[in-house]
Amino acid sequence: xxxxxxxxxxxxxxxxxxxxxxxxxxxxxxxxxxxxxxxxxxxxxxxxxxxxxxxxxxxxxxxxxxxxxxxxxxxxxxxxxxxxxxxxxxxxxxxxxxxxxxxxxxxxxxxxxxxxxxxxxxxxxxxxxxxxxxxxxxxxxxxxxxxxxxxxxxxxxxxxxxxxxxxxxxxxxxxxxxxxxxxxxxxxxxxxxxxxxxxxxxxxxxxxxxxxxxxxxxxxxxxxxxxxxxxxxxxxxxxxxxxxxxxxx
Amino acid sequence: xxxxxxxxxxxxxxxxxxxxxxxxxxxxxxxxxxxxxxxxxxxxxxxxxxxxxxxxxxxxxxxxxxxxxxxxxxxxxxxx
Numbered sequence: 001x002x003x004x005x006x007x008x009x010x011x012x013x014x015x016x017x018x019x020x021x022x023x024x025x026x027x028x029x030x031x032x033x034x035x036x037x038x039x040x041x042x043x044x045x046x047x048x049x050x051x052x053x054x055x056x057x058x059x060x061x062x063x064x065x066x067x068x069x070x071x072x073x074x075x076x077x078x079x080x081x082x083x084x085x086x087x088x089x090x091x092x093x094x095x096x097x098x099x100x101x102x103x104x105x106x107x108x109x110x111x112x113x114x115x116x117x118x119x120x121x122x123x124x125x126x127x128x129x130x131x132x133x134x135x136x137x138x139x140x141x142x143x144x145x146x147x148x149x150x151x152x153x154x155x156x157x158x159x160x161x162x163x164x165x166x167x168x169x170x171x172x173x174x175x176x177x178x179x180x181x182x183x184x185x186x187x188x189x190x191x192x193x194x195x196x197x198x199x200x201x202x203x204x205x206x207x208x209x210x211x212x213x214x215x216x217x218x219x220x221x222x223x224x225x226x227x228x229x230x231x232x233x234x235x236x237x238x239x240x241x242x243x244x245x246x247x248x249x
Numbered sequence: 250x251x252x253x254x255x256x257x258x259x260x261x262x263x264x265x266x267x268x269x270x271x272x273x274x275x276x277x278x279x280x281x282x283x284x285x286x287x288x289x290x291x292x293x294x295x296x297x298x299x300x301x302x303x304x305x306x307x308x309x310x311x312x313x314x315x316x317x318x319x320x321x322x323x324x325x326x327x328x329x
Contacts, residue, residue, distance in 0.1 A: 027296075056300045140303070148299035156307035163315050239312050246319040 051213035051220035052145035060150070061224055065194075065209045072190040072231065079187060079238045086245045116170050126168045133161045141232035142225065151190070151228040155235025162240045171244065178240055186237035193230020197223045255295065261288045273328045279317040286310035 025032035042055055042063065050058030060068050137158045144150030166174045178186065185192070198209040200223060205212050213220045265285040272278040286309030293302035 054300075149303055150300065153300070153303040153307055156304065156312055160307060160311040160315070163312070243315065243319065246316065246323065 049213055051211055051217060052224055054145055054147060054150070056148070057145045057150050057224070057228075061145070061227055062211055062213070065198075069191075069194050069198075069209070072194060072234070075235065075238060076188065076191055079241065082242050083245055116167065118168055123168050126164045130161060130165060133157065133164075137161065137232070141228050144228045145221070145224045151231025152235060154228070154232040155190075156239065158232060158236035159239025159243075162236060163243050166240075166243070166247075171247070178237060178244070183237060183241070186233050187241060188234065189229075189237065190231040190234030193227050193234070196230075197227050251295075255292075258288055258292045258295065262292065274326065275321050275328055276318070276326055279314055279321065282317070283310045283314040286313070 029035075042050075042059060046055045046058045046063075047053055050062035052058040052062065137154050140149035140157060141151055141154030144154065162174060162177060165177075194209075200219075201210040201212075202208045204210070204216065204219060211220045211223060262285065265281050265288060269278050269282050269285060272281065286305055289309065290302045290305035293299075293305055
């Protein structure tokens with residue numbers, strides 16, 4: 001009875017959705033509403049106005065830069081929230097008979113860092129690929145305003161590389177990549193880079209986050225590059241921090 | 250050819266999504282969800298959205314899966 005009701009409800013919902021799909025303009029059609037409003041301007045003048053050959057980056061970091069600042073703030077807030085939850089609700093305590101043994105095991109863990117046990121295949125592949133992944137990350141971040149990619153993608157790949165290395169080499173050997181003193185700055189790097197670029201833009205053009213794309217191409221490129229690097233480092237540091245915090249205990 | 254590839258990807262997408270919803274073993278579900286993300290990223294690439302495809306592959310198939318695995322390690326492996 002309940003299942004029949006749910007199925008009927010789903011079918012009822014599917015009918016208007018399917019009718020809506022048939023009314024969509026064909027894929028790639030030039031006179032679809034989404035191609036006739038602002039995006040025409042982006043495609044025609046995006047490169048010279050935004051200073052980025054990759055139009056996606058042009059829209060993200062120039063035309064819609066305030067939206068991206070908001071997005072970066074959301075990611076940072078998510079980090080704060082996740083850390084808050086993880087710190088206020090630590091992992092469930094071990095069963096009482098194992099508690100004493102676990103305590104001493106942890107103490108020796110700190111004294112003599114042991115390598116984690118991973119399959120030799122995983123260890124070999126991660127060690128072999130790590131430098132290439134790192135190089136690819138730099139390319140994705142630094143080349144993001146010209147080719148597909150950018151800070152968000154590069155940051156995610158860099159965070160993944162950090163997690164893979166931590167899994168294979170152990171936390172003690174990858175800690176130096178996220179130093180205690182620099183880590184807070186790295187976690188906030190995306191927001192800091194955006195604010196810095198915004199202030200520089202305000203000095204150069206008179207508007208917060210304004211880019212002098214048509215008058216000073218070099219400054220625009222450097223501002224875009226700074227924001228991309230900030231987002232990349234910040235994103236990677238946030239992923240790495242969440243992973244390390246979840247792994248603790 | 251392109252149409253057939255699209256249909257193949259969409260069918261794979263639906264199958265993986267359904268399997269994720271039905272699986273009781275959370276570890277298997279996390280891995281299949283990563284496969285779902287990979288198919289989705291191919292679909293984005295096929296739709297001429299390489300930026301989104303890269304994000305999907307790196308965040309959806311990579312980081313999210315790792316975080317799911319760590320979360321399963323901290324909790325229970327089977328859905329009640």
